[in-house]
Each structure stands twice: as structure tokens, then as C-alpha cells.
Amino acid sequence: MYQALRNLSPTQQVGALFVIVFGLLLLGGLVIFLRSMREFEDTERAERHQSEVDNLTQLLKTSSLLVFVFWVAWMAGDTSRLVLFGVGSFFALREFLTLSPTRHGDHHSLVLAFFVILPVQYWLVGTEQFSLFTVFIPVYVFLALPVTSALANDPKQFLERNAKLQWGIMVCIYGMSHVPALLLLKFPDYDSKNAFLVFFLVLVVQTCMLIQHLVSRRLIELGKPPSIPNISQSFSWRAWWSGMVSGSVLGALLTGITPFAAGQAFSLAFIACAAGSMGHLVMKALKRDRGIPMWRGRDKSVTGAGGMLDRIDALCFAAPVFFYSVRWYFGL
Numbered sequence: 001m002y003q004a005l006r007n008l009s010p011t012q013q014v015g016a017l018f019v020i021v022f023g024l025l026l027l028g029g030l031v032i033f034l035r036s037m038r039e040f041e042d043t044e045r046a047e048r049h050q051s052e053v054d055n056l057t058q059l060l061k062t063s064s065l066l067v068f069v070f071w072v073a074w075m076a077g078d079t080s081r082l083v084l085f086g087v088g089s090f091f092a093l094r095e096f097l098t099l100s101p102t103r104h105g106d107h108h109s110l111v112l113a114f115f116v117i118l119p120v121q122y123w124l125v126g127t128e129q130f131s132l133f134t135v136f137i138p139v140y141v142f143l144a145l146p147v148t149s150a151l152a153n154d155p156k157q158f159l160e161r162n163a164k165l166q167w168g169i170m171v172c173i174y175g176m177s178h179v180p181a182l183l184l185l186k187f188p189d190y191d192s193k194n195a196f197l198v199f200f201l202v203l204v205v206q207t208c209m210l211i212q213h214l215v216s217r218r219l220i221e222l223g224k225p226p227s228i229p230n231i232s233q234s235f236s237w238r239a240w241w242s243g244m245v246s247g248s249v250l251g252a253l254l255t256g257i258t259p260f261a262a263g264q265a266f267s268l269a270f271i272a273c274a275a276g277s278m279g280h281l282v283m284k285a286l287k288r289d290r291g292i293p294m295w296r297g298r299d300k301s302v303t304g305a306g307g308m309l310d311r312i313d314a315l316c317f318a319a320p321v322f323f324y325s326v327r328w329y330f331g332l
Contacts, residue, residue, distance in 0.1 A: 021199070022071075025064050032056050052217070065311060067202070079126065085180045086122045090114065092309045092316070093172035102161070105154025109145050109165055117141050118173050125181050133181070134324075137174040142166055171283075172309070175316030178323040185323075185332050187259040196257040197326075200265075201272055203254065204247040205318045208273035209280065212243030231285045240277060247273035264329070272322040279317020283309070 036053045072084060093113065102110065117137065124133035146162045182201065183194040216239040220226075227236045251269020255262045326332070 021067055021203075025060065025067065028060055032060060081180055081183070082122045082126045085176060086118060088308065088312065089118055089122075089173045089176045092176065092312060093118070093168050095309045096168040096172055097165070103154055103156065105149060105152035105156075106161055106165065108152055109148045109162075112145070112148055113165060113169055113173075117169060121173050121177050122180075125177050125184070128184050130184075133177070137169060141169060145169075167286075171279075171313070171316050175279075175320050176312065178319035179315065181323055182319070182326075185327065187330070187332070190259045193257075193259075200251065200254055200258050200269075201318060201322050202315065204251045204269040205272055205276040205314055207250050208243040208247030208277055209314050210243075211246040212239045212277060215239035215242040228281075231288060232281060235281060235284075243277060244270065244273050259330075268322065268325060268329075271325050272318040275321035276314035276318035280314040282317070283313040 032053060035056075036050075069084070069088070097110065121133060121136060124136055145166060146158075149158060149162055179198060179201070182197045185194060185197065187194075213234070216226075216234040216236055219236055219239060220234060224236060224238075226233050248266050248270040251272075252262050252266040254269075255265040258265055260268060
């Protein structure tokens, strides 16, 4: 298959890869549908089976949404692509801050975050200002936000309010902006193929999270206790390692569509999976702190991913780590 892909033009290669991925998603949907047709006389077993089917359906929807977003981004062109990812960051940050208490003194900082920081960060990515977009938020913004809050003359919970806003900007804007930034990396003899890097990152991270989730559910059914129950009722190190190995092996198998050698692809996939899975765990800790089951709201189901941030949190952590690892190792 790799040889056939290599004989195509870069545009045809990316299009063929999308066709393959969408085909696999359709196949997965068919398998889930056939499983949902099974019937059980035991009521408890039937309910457990239905819960498993519903969970797999939600995972498939999440994966399909991510692939669809990146397909639209590839079709849209450079400017539209940045706008699309910027809109995703906007709604993710909105979810993050909507479920966190704010005060009147935060209004200027919120306006700064949504209508200045977010567009400026994506503009820096679009204009390939690598030396500035990498430090704009962690240096300039992190110093400017508390100044803005101080000028609002509201000292109550000053540290907590600013830390919350800085954390949301770091994850939802800074992290997410590094996904389209992958399209700007210049590899020798790899022109017009950087969409494969986005595919690589999304597929390995999503595979890691999917396997981790499925193994965790199986361990729960077997009565195995979670490793850190105060943060997550499903996380276990055995499931985590299963996801890490699966994602890394998939990365090595995808070597042919990347500028990496097999060992490099395995290592970079391992790094991306580690960052994504640990980032997902951090976001679970934040949800526990806020007392919510998902970022979309308190009145929704307590299972599955409901909001934008639930779907992209692992990617927001994995993208900058993967980006800088690649750029440092290859000296780009």
C-alpha cells in the first residue's frame, strides 16, 4: 500500500489516506451496529452489553468528528484552515471558562483572551513567526493578564482567577494552535505532505486513548481497582501501557507516510501518546475539582465525551510536545 501511495501526487496521497480512514470508520460503525443487534435473555447482561455499545458508539463519533474536522481543514486552504482551528479553540476556551466562576474584574481579561490573544496566536502561526508564536502566550500573555486583572481593582481570589484563565489559554489556544503549525514544518523532499503529520499525530493519539479506554472498561468489569481513584475511576497503569504500546506501534507502522525512520516514528508516537494521555488525566483532575462529569455542562450524562474540550483535550497536550520534539530533533 505504501508503494502505491508513493506513486501518487501529494494531493492524491492525502486524499487517498482520507478515503482509507473514512472507510475504516465506516467499517467500525458497521461492526458496532451488528453488535447492537445481539439479544440477551439476562436483563443485567443485556444492560451491560447496551452500555458497552453506547460507549463504543460515542468513541466512534469522537474519532469521526476529529477526522472530519481535519478533512475540512485540509480542503479549506491555509487561511480557512487557521480560522477553523481558531474557532475550535474559541469554543473549547468558552467551555473551560463557562464552568469556572468569574468576577466582574475578569471581564477585561476575558475580552483580551477571546478577541486579542486567540487571533494573534493564530496569525503568528499563519505568518510562520516561529520565534514569536512559541513564546507569545507563555511569556507575553502570562505577564499581561495579571496586569490587566490588577488594573480592574479586584483583589479577591486574584491568584486563583488568573491561574484559571492562564491555564485555559495554555490548553485551548496555545496547545491547539500547534496542530496547524505542523503544516508549516519544512522537511527536505517532503513538500505538500505535511497533512500526513497531522494524520499521524491524530491517529496515534486517538488510538492510544481508544485502547486505554477499552482496556480500562474491561479491567473494571473484572473488578480491578483504578490506580488513582480520586482523579479517575477508570485509569489504571495496565490500561495506560496498553494504549501507549498500541499507539507507538501504530506510529511505527505509519512510517511510510512520514519523513521519519521506523525508530523515529515509534519514539515520536510514544512521546505524543504520553503527552496526550497524561494531559487527558490532568483535565479529568480539573473536572473533579469543578465537580463536573464533562466540559459541556452539569446536566448531561455522566458517561462519554460531551463537549468540545472533552474531545480534543489529549490532542491539545500532545500537539505542542510533538511539534517541538520534531522541530528539535530534525533541527527545523
